[in-house]
Amino acid sequence: MAHANSRHQQRIGDQPWLRRLFIGLAFFLVGVLLVVPLLAIFAQAFSAGLSVFWINLSDKYSLHAIGLTLLVAALTVPLNLIFGVFLAWLVTRFEFPGRRILMTLIDIPFAVSPVVAGLMYLLLYGSNGWIGSWLMNHDVQLMFAWPGILMVTVFITCPFVARELIPLMQQQGSSEEEAALSLGASGWQMFRRVTLPNIKWALLYGVVLTNARAVGEFGAVSVVSGNIRGETNTLPLHVELLYQDYNLVGAFTSATLLAALALLTLVVKTILEWRQQHNAN
Amino acid sequence: MSIQIKQVSKKFGDFQALKPLDLTINKGEMVGLLGPSGSGKTTLLRIIAGLESADQGHILFSGKDVTNLHVRDRRVGFVFQHYALFRHMTVAENIAFGLDVLPKAQRPSKSQIKQQVTALLEKVQLEHLAQRYPGQLSGGQKQRIALARALAMQPRVLLLDEPFGALDAKVRKELRRWLRDLHDDLGFTSVFVTHDQEEALEVSDRVVVMSQGKIEQQATPQELYHQPASRFVYDFLGGVNVFEGQVHNNRLQQGQAWVAFPHAEHAESGQLYLRSHELSLTLQPSADAHLPLEIKAVSLIGAEVRLELEPIGWNSPDLWEVSISHTQYNSWQPQRGDTCYAQPHSGQLFSSDTENGLRALSWSNKLVLLKKKTA
Numbered sequence: 001m002a003h004a005n006s007r008h009q010q011r012i013g014d015q016p017w018l019r020r021l022f023i024g025l026a027f028f029l030v031g032v033l034l035v036v037p038l039l040a041i042f043a044q045a046f047s048a049g050l051s052v053f054w055i056n057l058s059d060k061y062s063l064h065a066i067g068l069t070l071l072v073a074a075l076t077v078p079l080n081l082i083f084g085v086f087l088a089w090l091v092t093r094f095e096f097p098g099r100r101i102l103m104t105l106i107d108i109p110f111a112v113s114p115v116v117a118g119l120m121y122l123l124l125y126g127s128n129g130w131i132g133s134w135l136m137n138h139d140v141q142l143m144f145a146w147p148g149i150l151m152v153t154v155f156i157t158c159p160f161v162a163r164e165l166i167p168l169m170q171q172q173g174s175s176e177e178e179a180a181l182s183l184g185a186s187g188w189q190m191f192r193r194v195t196l197p198n199i200k201w202a203l204l205y206g207v208v209l210t211n212a213r214a215v216g217e218f219g220a221v222s223v224v225s226g227n228i229r230g231e232t233n234t235l236p237l238h239v240e241l242l243y244q245d246y247n248l249v250g251a252f253t254s255a256t257l258l259a260a261l262a263l264l265t266l267v268v269k270t271i272l273e274w275r276q277q278h279n280a281n
Numbered sequence: 282m283s284i285q286i287k288q289v290s291k292k293f294g295d296f297q298a299l300k301p302l303d304l305t306i307n308k309g310e311m312v313g314l315l316g317p318s319g320s321g322k323t324t325l326l327r328i329i330a331g332l333e334s335a336d337q338g339h340i341l342f343s344g345k346d347v348t349n350l351h352v353r354d355r356r357v358g359f360v361f362q363h364y365a366l367f368r369h370m371t372v373a374e375n376i377a378f379g380l381d382v383l384p385k386a387q388r389p390s391k392s393q394i395k396q397q398v399t400a401l402l403e404k405v406q407l408e409h410l411a412q413r414y415p416g417q418l419s420g421g422q423k424q425r426i427a428l429a430r431a432l433a434m435q436p437r438v439l440l441l442d443e444p445f446g447a448l449d450a451k452v453r454k455e456l457r458r459w460l461r462d463l464h465d466d467l468g469f470t471s472v473f474v475t476h477d478q479e480e481a482l483e484v485s486d487r488v489v490v491m492s493q494g495k496i497e498q499q500a501t502p503q504e505l506y507h508q509p510a511s512r513f514v515y516d517f518l519g520g521v522n523v524f525e526g527q528v529h530n531n532r533l534q535q536g537q538a539w540v541a542f543p544h545a546e547h548a549e550s551g552q553l554y555l556r557s558h559e560l561s562l563t564l565q566p567s568a569d570a571h572l573p574l575e576i577k578a579v580s581l582i583g584a585e586v587r588l589e590l591e592p593i594g595w596n597s598p599d600l601w602e603v604s605i606s607h608t609q610y611n612s613w614q615p616q617r618g619d620t621c622y623a624q625p626h627s628g629q630l631f632s633s634d635t636e637n638g639l640r641a642l643s644w645s646n647k648l649v650l651l652k653k654k655t656a
Binding site for chain 1: 330331332351352353354356357358359361362363365366367368369378379382383430431433434
């Protein structure tokens with residue numbers, strides 16, 4: 001009877017050997033493609049011992065690259081947080097002509113290759129560009145300097161917060177906000193006491209993603225930075241420079257920082273996802 | 282507080298949600314806005330609240346123009362269709378919200394707020410839920426909390442958008458009665474929106490029937506039921522059986538089926554509307570009507586037995602529905618597939634010549650006369 005029952009419930013792929021094969025294959029692929037390379041970074045970085053790791057890390061150019069990367073992230077995240085909330089608010093709470101187009105345009109940075117994005121900025125703001133030449137005459141240099149790096153990073157990461165918020169805010173609707181207003185709340189009170197608590201987990205999630213990308217962005221930044229060591233070198237660019245200098249241990253040392261940040265991002269992301277699910281139920 | 286709506290209209294893009302309309306709601310009155318979806322009833326409610334702005338016209342509260350007053354300053358209590366409770370706040374925090382956001386000078390102290398919240402929770406009989414979150418409440422409980430939250434501001438006007446729409450039948454009935462009692466107790470002016478005619482007729486002092494952005498009729502529930510002003514109202518209130526035909530020898534005829542006009546001067550082609558209590562069923566046709574019907578379904582639930590009937594040899598847009606008493610059911614024992622005949626006592630004729638031209642017909646006088654003669 002039990003046997004007949006289990007046969008009855010069997011679906012395609014339920015054969016034990018097939019299931020084991022698929023699961024094994026999945027783990028094998030994840031291991032070869034994701035886990036082993038990650039471990040290799042740490043293995044390489046520490047291959048010459050802890051002291052060499054430390055020397056590489058405290059190198060003046062490495063420290064500058066870390067500092068610049070953190071600066072760019074620290075400016076990008078709040079900028080895109082405000083921009084993302086504003087945009088999500090706009091497209092989910094108001095009906096206006098061009099709303100759909102705006103929602104599509106948000107995705108441009110996802111659709112455009114980062115290198116192309118960097119080139120666009122270079123052509124526009126470089127010393128020969130339309131805006132860049134005018135700025136040059138007024139002694140403002142954006143490209144091959146940290147403001148340029150900041151600009152492309154903001155461009156690349158601007159969809160993350162908005163993309164997280166738009167579906168959530170659409171699903172939640174505006175009736176809670178209207179209820180707050182009808183109960184006498186001011187616009188700010190409504191935002192702080194009703195809107196923000198409802199979106200906070202999605203917002204944090206967007207911030208984590210923005211931060212991870214801002215720190216790790218290579219393509220667009222490499223076009224506009226000019227790779228000046230100790231001036232416009234961010235951490236990902238620094239890894240590449242060291243690698244080209246045949247300083248493998250040094251390159252992997254800097255790479256461990258990025259990898260560690262990635263792991264941290266994963267942990268925070270998992271926690272936030274769990275919280276979001278938890279709150280939805 | 283009375284509410285006056287003067288020539289208010291509203292367009293959403295190309296869609297005319299409200300055609301310029303006037304409506305006065307008296308102090309302490311409970312008015313139901315009744316209509317199908319898209320009739321503009323919710324838009325009107327939201328304009329009264331200030332959640333939507335009118336394109337034209339004015340809203341007056343007790344004679345004072347509030348058209349340009351922001352929703353937060355209108356001091357209306359608004360109960361949303363899906364309650365719109367703040368999901369991250371406890372029930373007590375939800376109810377306290379309106380008091381918490383008052384400017385410091387007007388805000389009661391923390392202990393006063395707590396007292397008021399407790400009093401409101403007692404009023405809605407949910408004291409034990411103060412520390413719960415909205416996600417942990419049933420639909421009926423959420424509705425009561427939403428009401429308590431709106432009442433915390435001591436509004437002079439209470440506006441409710443489909444207040445019972447999302448509740449199951451039993452809870453809905455209970456809450457309906459409870460809301461009516463609360464309204465009578467506290468004496469505010471209430472306006473609620475519904476698409477359920479039973480709800481509107483039961484609870485309201487006055488029902489405003491809306492369709493396509495305009496008011497079709499405003500009347501007390503009794504008037505509305507007995508004297509629907511238009512075919513739309515008749516249709517919307519429901520429960521009508523329709524016989525459409527042409528005049529032929531002082532009869533309204535369709536194929537082999539006919540109804541004789543009680544008075545020759547009433548003869549006009551059109552649609553005859555018969556409510557289910559305005560006709561009876563017999564086993565033989567009479568001199569007044571020949572409307573053969575086949576029994577499609579017999580439903581024994583409720584105080585009466587409901588029969589669904591399909592016309593034989595003539596057409597009707599919907600199946601006919603007639604209720605008979607259990608006594609009649611027991612003596613007649615109708616079965617699915619049986620044939621019977623409809624005998625009208627009274628009804629309304631909508632002439633096909635004139636728009637909404639409506640004429641009341643009655644066969645009952647004649648019946649009485651016949652009885653007297655035979656007696």
